Amino acid sequence: MTGTLRAGLVLGGGLVLLAIVGPWIAPDPLAQPDLITGTLQSPSATHWFGTDQYSRDVFARLAAGARASLGIAVGAVVVATLLGTLVGLIAGGARGAAAEALRRAIDLLLGLPRLVVLLVLLAAVGPLTPLSLALVLGATGWPAIARLVRGETLRLRETGFVGAARALGASPLRILRRDILPGAMAPALVAATLGIADAILLEAGLSFIGLGIQPPAPTWGGMILEARDHIASAPWLLLAPGLALVVATTAATLIGDALRHRLLPGTR
Amino acid sequence: MSTPLLEVEGLVKHFASGGVLRRAAPAVRAVDGVTFTIAPGETLGLVGESGSGKTTVGRTILRLETPTAGIVRFEGVDLSTLTAPALRAMRRRMQLVAQDPFGSLNPRHTIEASIAEGLLIHQITERVALRERVAALLQEVGLDASYASRYPHEFSGGQRQRIGIARALAVEPRFLVCDEPVSALDVSVQAQVLNLLMDLREQRGLSYLFIAHDLAVVRQVAHRIAVMYLGTIVEIGPARTLIATPRHPYTQALISAIPDPARRRQRIVLTGEPPSPTAPLPGCPFAPRCFHPARDSRCTNERPALRSADGHGVACHYAE
Numbered sequence: 001m002t003g004t005l006r007a008g009l010v011l012g013g014g015l016v017l018l019a020i021v022g023p024w025i026a027p028d029p030l031a032q033p034d035l036i037t038g039t040l041q042s043p044s045a046t047h048w049f050g051t052d053q054y055s056r057d058v059f060a061r062l063a064a065g066a067r068a069s070l071g072i073a074v075g076a077v078v079v080a081t082l083l084g085t086l087v088g089l090i091a092g093g094a095r096g097a098a099a100e101a102l103r104r105a106i107d108l109l110l111g112l113p114r115l116v117v118l119l120v121l122l123a124a125v126g127p128l129t130p131l132s133l134a135l136v137l138g139a140t141g142w143p144a145i146a147r148l149v150r151g152e153t154l155r156l157r158e159t160g161f162v163g164a165a166r167a168l169g170a171s172p173l174r175i176l177r178r179d180i181l182p183g184a185m186a187p188a189l190v191a192a193t194l195g196i197a198d199a200i201l202l203e204a205g206l207s208f209i210g211l212g213i214q215p216p217a218p219t220w221g222g223m224i225l226e227a228r229d230h231i232a233s234a235p236w237l238l239l240a241p242g243l244a245l246v247v248a249t250t251a252a253t254l255i256g257d258a259l260r261h262r263l264l265p266g267t268r
Numbered sequence: 269m270s271t272p273l274l275e276v277e278g279l280v281k282h283f284a285s286g287g288v289l290r291r292a293a294p295a296v297r298a299v300d301g302v303t304f305t306i307a308p309g310e311t312l313g314l315v316g317e318s319g320s321g322k323t324t325v326g327r328t329i330l331r332l333e334t335p336t337a338g339i340v341r342f343e344g345v346d347l348s349t350l351t352a353p354a355l356r357a358m359r360r361r362m363q364l365v366a367q368d369p370f371g372s373l374n375p376r377h378t379i380e381a382s383i384a385e386g387l388l389i390h391q392i393t394e395r396v397a398l399r400e401r402v403a404a405l406l407q408e409v410g411l412d413a414s415y416a417s418r419y420p421h422e423f424s425g426g427q428r429q430r431i432g433i434a435r436a437l438a439v440e441p442r443f444l445v446c447d448e449p450v451s452a453l454d455v456s457v458q459a460q461v462l463n464l465l466m467d468l469r470e471q472r473g474l475s476y477l478f479i480a481h482d483l484a485v486v487r488q489v490a491h492r493i494a495v496m497y498l499g500t501i502v503e504i505g506p507a508r509t510l511i512a513t514p515r516h517p518y519t520q521a522l523i524s525a526i527p528d529p530a531r532r533r534q535r536i537v538l539t540g541e542p543p544s545p546t547a548p549l550p551g552c553p554f555a556p557r558c559f560h561p562a563r564d565s566r567c568t569n570e571r572p573a574l575r576s577a578d579g580h581g582v583a584c585h586y587a588e
Binding site: 159160163166167169170174178179182 | 364377390436
């Protein structure tokens with residue numbers, strides 16, 4: 001195992017652990033125990049990361065936010081990868097006008113600014129649950145994967161071993177399954193892992209502008225939004241979710257880079 | 269002469285370029301009317317320079333490309349009349365040994381998976397007997413049976429070419445298209461693979477279409493030789509006569525390039541490039557490079573037909 005992969009797994013594993021064990025070691029993230037004297041307390045033994053303006057425990061909210069943010073990001077990437085791989089295989093495997101139309105459609109979707117599409121979609125979807133947010137993020141993330149898979153499918157289709165499989169009498173579906181899908185999945189997996197970082201930041205950004213999961217449910221982006229008014233007096237409110245975002249995106253990028261070295265040797 | 273195993277009649281393959289939104293460029297006439305037959309047990313050598321269309325002939329016969337025109341009959345069956353499933357079933361009878369030993373094996377599959385592919389597709393061997401069958405095939409092409417569990421990157425070019433041959437033989441074909449099977453290999457390894465192909469032909473009664481650009485290689489294995497130039501056959505005949513008494517100027521130039529320690533031949537050096545395959549000439553395709561003393565305006569205006577005598581055909585107005 002390379003140092004890159006180890007570092008990524010340690011960082012990412014720490015956050016996943018935090019998300020899983022959070023409910024057992026931290027207080028209720030929604031509880032407001034003391035609105036008179038318990039607000040904006042600095043970090044201490046009882047409140048590891050301090051409390052916010054509603055006297056809620058920041059560590060508990062960070063752990064619950066990890067659960068929401070990581071879950072949504074991973075869910076979004078899974079949806080995007082499945083959709084993108086399916087569309088990419090069809091676009092690369094088909095011939096003629098249909099394939100051309102699909103390619104144009106992918107390029108068109110890639111050309112639209114993702115945030116604008118998201119705003120429209122989120123407005124259409126209405127009240128958000130973590131699941132629907134993951135689906136919406138996934139629905140806007142697949143064209144990048146589709147283009148990768150399409151390109152790889154086109155390349156693999158011309159290889160000698162696909163020609164040999166056709167000469168042996170393999171059906172198109174068999175060739176797709178045995179010779180093309182495994183090869184095309186490698187770049188898709190790398191892109192998906194790197195895409196987790198994007199999805200985390202996108203979800204935080206949406207929550208920050210008030211379009212993600214609605215308060216009082218804790219998310220990292222929402223926590224940053226609520227910390228704005230107290231940056232000077234209670235910087236831990238901003239630092240905790242901010243650092244969590246840095247750690248999460250760094251972990252996803254490191255793991256993605258390590259995967260690329262493993263699955264796609266020769267690329268940088 | 270017995271009924272031919274393979275009959276190719278007026279085969280044409282043009283590659284169109286351009287798409288929905290692009291202006292269509294003139295089609296590349298890769299194969300422009302090719303006719304020949306191959307008898308059971310016979311090897312036809314197909315030689316020609318890069319771009320002469322010899323690889324496309326092989327791929328079109330195997331239906332890896334759909335011909336633009338012409339008929340390919342295998343064992344008397346016109347392949348264009350077959351449905352897709354019937355064609356896949358027919359593929360058992362005719363196989364490909366490809367040029368590139370590095371690209372022709374899937375790097376993610378073990379040797380066993382590659383060789384067993386055809387056995388599984390055509391349900392030739394019970395799953396329990398697969399391993400044994402693959403081992404026997406490996407031994408038949410001169411490889412150790414223990415190689416089955418390894419991956420392609422662990423093998424040399426010659427070994428991979430043997431693996432490719434084993435994969436083709438697995439489905440027990442009668443006919444192999446060998447597309448430059450040795451041109452990617454070192455000279456010492458070339459001879460080994462050629463010998464293997466000749467042994468297999470003997471033992472299994474195979475017929476080959478043996479495609480190569482190197483006449484010196486082809487004359488070792490082929491019973492008959494066809495010389496291609498710019499999508500057409502310019503000369504075809506028994507290997508021995510064609511090499512000894514080439515009648516087409518292009519063939520004469522090719523043969524003069526084979527080193528021969530016994531006789532010092534005058535080397536014929538062709539000048540210029542073959543004309544563009546997108547804009548065919550009205551006359552003989554070889555006319556712009558021809559050195560025949562009798563060449564005249566007829567050569568540039570009228571395309572010579574392939575004239576046959578004693579099974580030796582030549583497409584030249586002035587061949588003696």
